[in-house]
Amino acid sequence: xxxxxxxxxxxxxxxxxxxxxxxxxxxxxxxxxxxxxxxxxxxxxxxxxxxxxxxxxxxxxxxxxxxxxxxxxxxxxxxxxxxxxxxxxxxxxxxxxxxxxxxxxxxxxxxxxxxxxxxxxxxxxxxxxxxxxxxxxxxxxxxxxxxxxxxxxxxxxxxxxxxxxxxxxxxxxxxxxxxxxxxxxxxxxxxxxxxxxxxxxxxxxxxxxxxxxxxxxxxxxxxxxxxxxxxxxxxxxxxxxxxxxxxxxxxxxxxxxxxxxxxxxxxxxxxxxxxxxxxxxxxxxxxxxxxxxxxxxxxxxxxxxxxxxxxxxxxxxxxxxxxxxxxxxxxxxxxxxxxxxxxxxxxxxxxxxxxxxxxxxxxxxxxxxxxxxxxxxxxxxxxxxxxxxxxxxxxxxxxxxxxxxxxx
Amino acid sequence: xxxxxxxxxxxxxxxxxxxxxxxxxxxxxxxxxxxxxxxxxxxxxxxxxxxxxxxxxxxxxxxxxxxxxxxxxxxxxxxxxxxxxxxxxxxxxxxxxxxxxxxxxxxxxxxxxxxxxxxxxxxxxxxxxxxxxxxxxxxxxxxxxxxxxxxxxxxxxxxxxxxxxxxxxxxxxxxxxxxxxxxxxxxxxxxxxxxxxxxxxxxxxxxxxxxxxxxxxxxxxxxxxxxxxxxxxxxxxxxxxxxxxxxxxxxxxxxxxxxxxxxxxxxxxxxxxxxxxxxxxxxxxxxxxxxxxxxxxxxxxxxxxxxxxxxxxxxxxxxxxxxxxxxx
Numbered sequence: 145x146x147x148x149x150x151x152x153x154x155x156x157x158x159x160x161x162x163x164x165x166x167x168x169x170x171x172x173x174x175x176x177x178x179x180x181x182x183x184x185x186x187x188x189x190x191x192x193x194x195x196x197x198x199x200x201x202x203x204x205x206x207x208x209x210x211x212x213x214x215x216x217x218x219x220x221x222x223x224x225x226x227x228x229x230x231x232x233x234x235x236x237x238x239x240x241x242x243x244x245x246x247x248x249x250x251x252x253x254x255x256x257x258x259x260x261x262x263x264x265x266x267x268x269x270x271x272x273x274x275x276x277x278x279x280x281x282x283x284x285x286x287x288x289x290x291x292x293x294x295x296x297x298x299x300x301x302x303x304x305x306x307x308x309x310x311x312x313x314x315x316x317x318x319x320x321x322x323x324x325x326x327x328x329x330x331x332x333x334x335x336x337x338x339x340x341x342x343x344x345x346x347x348x349x350x351x352x353x354x355x356x357x358x359x360x361x362x363x364x365x366x367x368x369x370x371x372x373x374x375x376x377x378x379x380x381x382x383x384x385x386x387x388x389x390x391x392x393x394x395x396x397x398x399x400x401x402x403x404x405x406x407x408x409x410x411x412x413x414x415x416x417x418x419x420x421x422x423x424x425x426x427x428x429x430x431x432x433x434x435x436x437x438x439x440x441x442x443x444x445x446x447x448x449x450x451x452x453x454x455x456x457x458x459x460x461x462x463x464x465x466x467x468x469x470x471x472x473x474x475x476x477x478x479x480x481x482x483x484x485x486x487x488x489x490x491x492x493x494x495x496x497x498x499x500x501x502x503x504x505x506x507x508x509x510x511x512x513x514x515x516x517x518x519x520x521x522x523x524x525x526x527x528x529x530x531x532x533x534x535x536x537x538x539x540x541x542x543x544x545x546x547x548x549x550x551x552x
Numbered sequence: 553x554x555x556x557x558x559x560x561x562x563x564x565x566x567x568x569x570x571x572x573x574x575x576x577x578x579x580x581x582x583x584x585x586x587x588x589x590x591x592x593x594x595x596x597x598x599x600x601x602x603x604x605x606x607x608x609x610x611x612x613x614x615x616x617x618x619x620x621x622x623x624x625x626x627x628x629x630x631x632x633x634x635x636x637x638x639x640x641x642x643x644x645x646x647x648x649x650x651x652x653x654x655x656x657x658x659x660x661x662x663x664x665x666x667x668x669x670x671x672x673x674x675x676x677x678x679x680x681x682x683x684x685x686x687x688x689x690x691x692x693x694x695x696x697x698x699x700x701x702x703x704x705x706x707x708x709x710x711x712x713x714x715x716x717x718x719x720x721x722x723x724x725x726x727x728x729x730x731x732x733x734x735x736x737x738x739x740x741x742x743x744x745x746x747x748x749x750x751x752x753x754x755x756x757x758x759x760x761x762x763x764x765x766x767x768x769x770x771x772x773x774x775x776x777x778x779x780x781x782x783x784x785x786x787x788x789x790x791x792x793x794x795x796x797x798x799x800x801x802x803x804x805x806x807x808x809x810x811x812x813x814x815x816x817x818x819x820x821x822x823x824x825x826x827x828x829x830x831x832x833x834x835x836x837x838x839x840x841x842x843x844x845x846x847x848x849x850x851x852x853x854x855x856x857x858x859x860x861x862x863x864x865x866x867x868x869x870x871x872x873x874x875x876x877x878x879x880x
Contacts, residue, residue: 218784250790261785265803275789277799326789 145194145362146215146330151224153185153210153386159222172385184210185221186386192379194229194329195360199377200388201367207386208366209258212332215364216253217245228252230329250279254323258335260315262307268318269294269303275326293321296355313344320352330362338368349375370409374398374418382406394418399427416542421508421522422501424541425531449532450519455496457521463528465521468496479523480511498523501530505541508533609746620753626702627752630695639682650682654691658864666871673867677860686835686857693824693834693861696752700759700820705813708764712771712812713797716805722772729765737762737823741830755827763819767812774808775801814869821862835861 154162162181165174172183184207192198202208213219215226217237226237230252237248254275262271272290281289294300297317307315316336323331337345349372356363367373373380374394381391382405390402398415401407449457455475458467468475476495480503497511498521512518518535609616637654655678663671681690715722740761744754778801786800802809828836835854842851 213784216788218787246790246792248790249788253788255785255788257781257785259779259781261779261781263782263785263800263804265806274799278789278791278795322789332788 145196145229146192146364147227147229148191148211148215149189149225149227151185151188151211151214151226152183152222153207153214153219154181154183154222156181163223184386185214188224188383188386188388190381190388190391192362192364194362196378197356197363197365197376199365199367199373199380200383201370201373201377201380202383203368206383208368208383209334211383212334212364212366215332216249216255218255228330250275251326252328253330253332254326254328256316256319256323256331256333256336258338260307260312260319260339262315262318262322264307267304267306268299268310271307271318272321272325274322279326289325290321293325296324297321297351311344312340313348316340316348317351320355324355324359324361328361331364333363333365335366335368337372345372352376370413374413374415382409395420395423399423416506416509417504419505419541420501421499421503421520421533422530424505424508424533424537425501425522428537428540450534453517453519455519457496457532459529465498465523465529470494470496477521478515479527496521500525505538509538605743605746612747616747619757620748620751623699623703623753623756627695627699627756630698631691634691634694649679651679652682652687655679655682662864662868665868670864670867670871674864677864681857681860684853684857686838686854689833689835689838689854690857690861693821693836693858696756696759696824696827696832696834697817697821697861697865700756700763700824701813701817703756704760704763704816704820705767707760708767708812708816709771709809711764712768712809713775713802715768716772716775717797725768729768732761733765737826738829741827745830750831752832754830755824755832758827758830759820759823762823763816766815766819767809770812770815771805771809774805774812777808778804810869810872813872814866817865817869818862821858821865825858 152163152166154166156162156179159181162175162179162183165178166183166186170178172186175181175183186207188207188211190198200208200211210219214221214224215237217226221238224238228235228237228248235248237245240248263274266274269287269290272293273286276286276289291300291303294303297320299314299317299321302310302314307318310318316339319336337348340348353376365373365376367376374397377394379391379393380397381388382397383389384403384405390397390406392400395418397406398410398413398418401410449455454471456469457465460466465477468477477498478495479498479500494516496517496519497515499508499511501522501524503511508520511520512535518538520533521529522531522533524530634654637652637657640651640653642649642651655675658678659671659675662674678690681687711721711725715725737758740758741754744758748754748757782804783796783800786796791799824832824834825836825839828834828840831837835858838854839851839858842848842854
């Protein structure tokens with residue numbers, strides 16, 4: 145829905161020379177000493193699909209906020225194009241006239257700011273109605289819509305308060321509400337949660353995910369916090385020095401950091417909420433290979449999946465788990481859904497648990513503890529057996545040792 | 553960088569010293585410095601200015617007359633308005649106490665825009681002024697101040713907005729404001745009299761020139777110092793320049809603008825008193841008469857009345873900027 149092609153931003157007057165030097169491959173330091181210009185964004189391209197939450201992650205000074213502002217042209221990009229596709233119509237934002245650009249900002253793309261940027265002289269309600277006022281919507285509609293939005297972000301009782309009376313988290317809810325009220329399809333979020341306390345930040349992240357599940361906006365989210373990026377992003381772009389050094393899903397970035405810079409970042413990241421059962425099965429040979437080897441087509445025979453505990457699993461022709469046995473006794477198989485609350489306390493009864501492929505590492509560990517067996521079957525969405533996760537590969541993955549192994 | 557500068561300065565000083573060496577030994581030495589200039593080589597700037605002012609006074613007289621008319625009308629409006637209110641007489645233990653209704657009205661206004669303390673002060677101090685027999689002069693001073701302040705703000709706020717928005721205007725306006733502000737105030741009175749004659753109008757015009765800079769400056773400053781993200785927020789919702797100004801920037805800059813308004817009004821008051829020298833009348837006129845006739849008491853009493861008016865105006869306008877911030 146939003147496409148960015150070869151964006152450059154050079155600060156300072158007459159940027160042409162700096163651009164020329166950039167294209168010649170000179171470093172930003174050299175350019176700065178030679179011309180005094182700062183290259184903030186350096187040849188960035190990406191595409192964000194409709195309904196996607198795209199995170200741009202980078203440290204301060206990496207150009208991420210500048211890049212974000214180039215998309216709605218709060219900062220004019222020096223070079224490059226930005227496209228916005230709405231209802232099968234493709235608009236080139238970078239070539240729009242001022243008037244047309246204002247229409248886009250009014251109706252298509254709204255923004256949330258790090259410092260909340262609420263209007264201190266307006267009440268919470270009129271902050272939320274602001275965008276609709278600019279859209280010239282009727283007063284009755286504005287009031288109704290604003291109430292609805294405040295209800296959604298949980299602030300209906302604060303409608304007539306002023307922003308200075310609200311806590312940081314509440315203020316940012318107003319900021320979010322203000323952006324949502326225009327019904328823009330795309331949201332640009334510039335480190336919206338960076339100014340909040342850690343606990344509030346996590347709660348806001350959860351709420352954003354919940355809202356996003358409902359509203360399916362196209363979001364570009366800028367942050368300097370890797371854990372936030374991993375938690376929120378459908379895809380993540382990591383920026384360093386004005387360039388995107390790696391782009392991909394959270395898993396891809398954690399498992400295969402492309403540069404040393406990314407690797408350093410990822411080193412201490414919490415991967416347990418990111419890596420899925422599917423990935424473990426795919427990246428670790430011991431988890432998937434033997435099953436394929438043993439189960440021939442049309443055959444139904446027990447296969448030994450755990451030698452130490454003597455666990456056998458019967459599989460039918462379509463790779464559906466049929467029956468499990470432990471030391472000769474029947475072992476029930478329980479498929480644990482993604483939504484289902486995962487029991488933590490160890491029960492007396494033993495069972496073999498199975499999970500769908502999108503279940504994350506953290507939950508797999510909980511399931512293993514609940515079942516008193518360090519063994520989990522991985523099923524595809526259709527219920528076909530894809531692999532078995534045992535404790536050893538799990539530890540490997542937590543220590544991220546597999547990454548080296550899989551690259552070789 | 554710094555070393556280079558130092559070397560340059562030393563070299564330049566050496567060259568200058570060398571070139572001017574003959575002068576030290578010639579007959580100029582021994583004369584007082586101010587005698588060094590011969591009368592015929594003096595720049596006749598003062599004559600040029602006089603000629604220019606004369607030319608303007610003659611050729612633009614009808615223009616100045618129209619301004620005089622405008623200023624007088626505005627002042628008359630305020631004066632008639634204030635004179636409209638009657639005075640109540642109360643007999644208290646045999647003595648009569650006079651309570652001008654205007655004092656009640658202003659006390660009410662003070663209560664609305666600030667608080668009850670200011671309101672009480674306004675009422676009693678105005679009654680005091682009446683009992684001192686300076687009511688007429690006070691009303692005159694009030695109307696003069698409001699006239700000057702009104703015209704000042706009508707000119708200053710739009711100019712301040714322009715200067716806040718455009719670097720070009722800012723660069724052009726700043727030296728003019730500096731000039732207006734640092735020029736000794738009495739100097740304005742001379743050309744003002746030449747253009748507008750003796751009376752209210754020249755006093756008001758001189759006052760406007762004197763009181764304009766702070767309002768322009770603080771308006772421009774208020775607009776320039778807004779948080780970047782808030783202005784960006786306004787833009788990001790598709791505001792055009794006017795909407796941005798009206799809905800976001802001016803309300804946000806309000807405290808600064810109101811500080812400018814307050815300062816301008818106070819400067820108007822102080823200048824209106826000085827303008828009595830050229831016949832603007834009011835409390836300043838009493839002060840001037842006090843000086844001319846060496847009447848300490850008369851001058852002092854009028855001075856006290858000026859102070860009271862100043863406090864009332866200051867407290868009233870000071871709180872206007874804060875009330876609407878919504879922090880009550």
